[in-house]
Structures are given as structure tokens and as C-alpha cells.
Amino acid sequence: xxxxxxxxxxxxxxxxxxxxxxxxxxxxxxxxxxxxxxxxxxxxxxxxxxxxxxxxxxxxxxxxxxxxxxxxxxxxxxxxxxxxxxxxxxxxxxxxxxxxxxxxxxxxxxxxxxxxxxxxxxxxxxxxxxxxxxxxxxxxxxxxxxxxxxxxxxxxxxxxxxxxxxxxxxxxxxxxxxxxxx
Amino acid sequence: xxxxxxxxxxxxxxxxxxxxxxxxxxxxxxxxxxxxxxxxxxxxxxxxxxxxxxxxxxxxxxxxxxxxxxxxxxxxxxxxxxxxxxxxxxxxxxxxxxxxxxxxxxxxxxxxxxxxxxxxxxxxxxxxxxxxxxxxxxxxxxxxxxxxxxxxxxxxxxxxxxxxxxxxxxxxxxxxxxxxxxxxxxxxxxxxxxxxxxxxxxxxxxxxxxxxxxxxxxxxxxxxxxxxxxxx
Ligand SMILES: [Fe+2]
Numbered sequence: 001x002x003x004x005x006x007x008x009x010x011x012x013x014x015x016x017x018x019x020x021x022x023x024x025x026x027x028x029x030x031x032x033x034x035x036x037x038x039x040x041x042x043x044x045x046x047x048x049x050x051x052x053x054x055x056x057x058x059x060x061x062x063x064x065x066x067x068x069x070x071x072x073x074x075x076x077x078x079x080x081x082x083x084x085x086x087x088x089x090x091x092x093x094x095x096x097x098x099x100x101x102x103x104x105x106x107x108x109x110x111x112x113x114x115x116x117x118x119x120x121x122x123x124x125x126x127x128x129x130x131x132x133x134x135x136x137x138x139x140x141x142x143x144x145x146x147x148x149x150x151x152x153x154x155x156x157x158x159x160x161x162x163x164x165x166x167x168x169x170x171x172x173x174x175x176x177x178x179x180x181x182x
Numbered sequence: 183x184x185x186x187x188x189x190x191x192x193x194x195x196x197x198x199x200x201x202x203x204x205x206x207x208x209x210x211x212x213x214x215x216x217x218x219x220x221x222x223x224x225x226x227x228x229x230x231x232x233x234x235x236x237x238x239x240x241x242x243x244x245x246x247x248x249x250x251x252x253x254x255x256x257x258x259x260x261x262x263x264x265x266x267x268x269x270x271x272x273x274x275x276x277x278x279x280x281x282x283x284x285x286x287x288x289x290x291x292x293x294x295x296x297x298x299x300x301x302x303x304x305x306x307x308x309x310x311x312x313x314x315x316x317x318x319x320x321x322x323x324x325x326x327x328x329x330x331x332x333x334x335x336x337x338x339x340x341x342x343x344x345x346x347x348x349x350x351x352x353x354x355x356x357x358x359x360x361x362x363x364x365x366x367x368x369x370x371x372x373x374x375x376x377x378x379x380x381x382x383x384x385x386x387x388x389x390x391x392x393x394x395x396x397x398x399x400x401x402x403x404x405x406x407x408x409x410x411x412x413x414x
Binding site: 002010013015016019075077121124125143144147171172181 | 189190191194195196197198200203205206207208209210211212213216218219220221223226227228229230231232233234262265266271275276285286287289290301302303304339341347348352353354369372376377378380402404405
């Protein structure tokens with residue numbers, strides 16, 4: 001059996017009504033990290049109506065696993081899930097933590113990262129990207145970063161230090177953020 | 183390249199750049215996308231439990247002093263993957279304009295009035311068969327500035343998480359026979375008529391409540407998993 005997949009449609013400018021912010025729940029012992037930045041369009045103008053959704057592993061690099069028997073858990077395991085809108089200046093702030101290293105396909109480990117989906121008016125389907133952390137030795141061997149042209153890798157690595165990081169989303173042109181076909 | 187989930191099928195998904203929808207011009211990426219392997223990060227997702235939604239959140243006509251204006255409707259259907267497997271226990275979030283076509287949002291208006299008895303936000307979980315159900319009112323069509331005399335057909339925005347980040351889908355549900363559909367660039371963003379038709383709900387007598395609410399059926403299909411991951 002093969003069904004045709006439903007077509008993606010834009011979040012539109014009023015998604016705030018239905019897509020409420022989701023605060024990332026920090027695991028015990030996690031190192032808090034604040035990531036701030038802006039979303040900028042092809043004219044360098046701020047995008048004031050974007051939603052940024054984030055998904056990341058726990059401190060050991062693991063993700064929640066659904067029950068194999070299809071039962072319905074009493075409580076959700078949303079740890080590692082976040083959603084924030086941009087403000088009138090296109091700014092956003094993600095209050096999160098440094099995740100562990102996630103297993104890589106075929107063995108080895110990925111560098112700590114946050115998987116990101118970005119939706120907004122003017123995008124018929126959401127964009128997919130990743131945020132990596134500065135100063136992580138594992139970045140050099142990350143199998144996904146290696147797929148990105150070397151001169152564009154820095155668009156995926158946040159700047160800054162000591163838990164206060166900056167990461168911008170540049171939709172077009174010079175310094176355009178790397179987006180993935182997922 | 184390891185692909186755990188099927189890529190999107192030909193003709194089902196829009197391109198980022200789509201000139202008839204004006205605001206894609208300054209927002210669509212201009213550089214080639216990088217193919218992302220499906221690692222554990224892409225193939226996992228939040229696990230939703232009983233505590234994810236409150237009991238009344240499926241009913242957008244409830245929770246205010248009075249009933250909202252407009253025609254009450256029941257919107258229900260199933261969330262399946264492209265292999266026909268139900269997507270169970272996943273969160274469905276919807277938002278919509280009121281019956282006059284106005285969103286309760288600071289940036290909308292003043293083309294039509296707000297309704298003090300309507301917020302326009304609903305949440306529900308799918309059951310073990312992938313079924314969901316909302317009670318709401320039929321939204322109104324509304325004007326937008328994409329081109330001269332542009333009107334969006336009546337629609338409800340849907341957000342789905344599925345079981346994995348790769349299944350994330352935000353889409354819109356339309357109403358059968360809406361005369362605005364042929365003129366809407368967002369609805370017409372893919373050329374495949376069958377794919378477009380999947381976004382149009384159908385009248386559903388089984389869900390209709392006599393003397394109360396007309397039923398509309400809207401099934402949603404997310405990307406499915408390969409039987410075994412394919413190494414390329
Ligand atoms: Fe809308």
C-alpha cells in the first residue's frame with residue numbers, strides 16, 4: 001500500500017494562535033545554554049513572523065523511545081523539544097542545554113547539535129537546519145558537518161562562549177544559512 | 183546515505199521559491215540544500231502522553247461565555263503514514279479564523295470583526311487507530327495582499343508531529359466546492375491535482391450531528407519508514 005503524502009502548506013503569519021511556545025525541559029545536571037539570534041530575509045530585513053522548533057538529545061545522546069506495544073503513556077516525554085517565535089525585530093531566544101553526542105549512522109558519534117525546523121509566512125514548507133556548539137572538538141569529525149561545503153560550515157556553528165551563544169538564520173544571499181533536504 | 187524515512191514523493195511537496203506566492207521571493211533559500219542523512223536525531227521525536235492535551239481542547243466552540251457565531255462543524259479523520267500505517271498517539275494542533283474570516287491575532291484586521299466567543303486554537307491526540315476529532319465552526323474566507331483582490335479560501339491550519347522529526351508536517355485543510363480554490367496560489371503550490379485534492383476535506387455524514395453540526399473528513403498522510411533502512 002502506498003498513499004500519496006499530504007502537501008505541506010505555509011505556517012502563515014498567524015501561527016501564534018495554534019503553535020504556542022514550548023519551553024525546553026532541562027535534564028538534571030544539564031549545563032544551561034542561551035542561544036539568541038535573528039532571522040533575516042533576502043533584503044537583510046528582520047523576519048518577525050517565524051517559528052523556530054528545536055529537537056535535541058539528552059545528556060547521554062539518547063532520545064525518548066515510544067513504547068513498542070503502542071500503549072499511550074501517562075506522561076509525555078517532550079524533553080529536548082522547544083518552540084519559540086521571533087519578535088518584531090526578528091529576534092529569538094532559545095533557553096536550552098548542551099546535549100550529549102548522538103550515535104552516527106554506521107558507527108561513531110556526532111558532535112553535540114540541535115536539529116531545527118523553521119516555519120513562516122512565505123515558506124510553503126519548513127526549513128531544516130542544525131545548530132552546533134563552538135569549541136567542540138567533535139565538530140571536526142561530525143559526519144553531517146562534513147557533508148556541508150567547508151566555506152559554509154560556520155553558518156551552522158553558534159558563536160560565543162560560556163553558555164551565551166549567538167546564531168542567526170540568514171535566509172538568502174551572502175552568509176546564507178545551510179539548510180538541509182531532510 | 184542512510185534513509186530511514188521515505189523522501190517526499192514526486193509532485194506532492196512545493197518548492198520553496200514559488201513566484202505566484204509573493205512572499206517566497208525574499209524568504210526561499212537560494213543555495214542548494216544539503217542532503218541530510220536520517221540519523222537518530224531525525225528519526226526520533228517527542229513522545230506525547232495523556233497529559234499533552236486537556237479534555238476540552240478538541241472543542242473550539244467551548245470555553246467562552248457563549249457559542250461562537252457561524253456554522254458549527256465536526257472535523258475528523260485519520261493520520262496515516264504513506265504505507266497506510268496509523269500514526270497513533272501524536273499531537274494534532276489546529277488554528278483558524280472565525281466565521282467572518284478574522285484571526286484573533288494583533289496583526290490581523292480590521293477587514294472583519296472579532297468574535298468574543300472564538301479564539302481559534304485546538305489540540306487533540308490521535309488514538310490507537312490514528313483518529314482525531316475536533317468540533318469548531320466553519321472559518322470565513324479572508325483577504326490578503328498577495329495580489330490585487332486576493333482572497334484565501336476557507337481553511338484550517340493543521341500541525342502534526344508524527345513519530346519523528348522527519349515526519350513533521352504543517353498543512354491546511356480546505357472545504358469542498360470552495361469557489362476560491364482555483365485562484366489560491368498556496369493551495370495551487372503543487373501541480374499534481376491528486377495531491378491538491380488530498381488537502382480538500384469531504385462532507386462526512388457519519389460525523390455529522392443532526393440539528394447541530396455538519397461533519398467534514400480530513401485524512402492526513404505523513405512520510406513513512408522504509409521497511410529496512412536503505413544504504414546507498
Ligand atoms: Fe490562514
